[in-house]
Amino acid sequence: MARACARHILVKTRAEAEKLKQRLAEGEDFGKLAKKYSTCSSKKSGGDLGEFSPGQMVKAFDNVVFRKKVLTVHGPVKTQFGFHLIETIYRS
Numbered sequence: 001m002a003r004a005c006a007r008h009i010l011v012k013t014r015a016e017a018e019k020l021k022q023r024l025a026e027g028e029d030f031g032k033l034a035k036k037y038s039t040c041s042s043k044k045s046g047g048d049l050g051e052f053s054p055g056q057m058v059k060a061f062d063n064v065v066f067r068k069k070v071l072t073v074h075g076p077v078k079t080q081f082g083f084h085l086i087e088t089i090y091r092s
Helices: 014-025 030-037 041-045 059-067
Strands: 004-011 048-052 073-079 082-091
Touching (some): 004 014, 004 030, 004 059, 041 048
């Protein structure tokens, strides 16, 4: 079965996610921004969600993690939790 490791930043608005994505593009540290701005409890670990399989996360999240380019920040991705910026660390 496929496995992946990802980290994310979860915020309430698309505008906030876009601003953070711009800061990441300018070279700011993903983990530091996650710790400061993410509303998910994973912020304590810099947004790291650890390793998981397809189906463990909501569909929109899985679609990014298991289909899009690795080590690239994708988003904003809207789910019932808010807007995510997602980076897949590895996928097997």
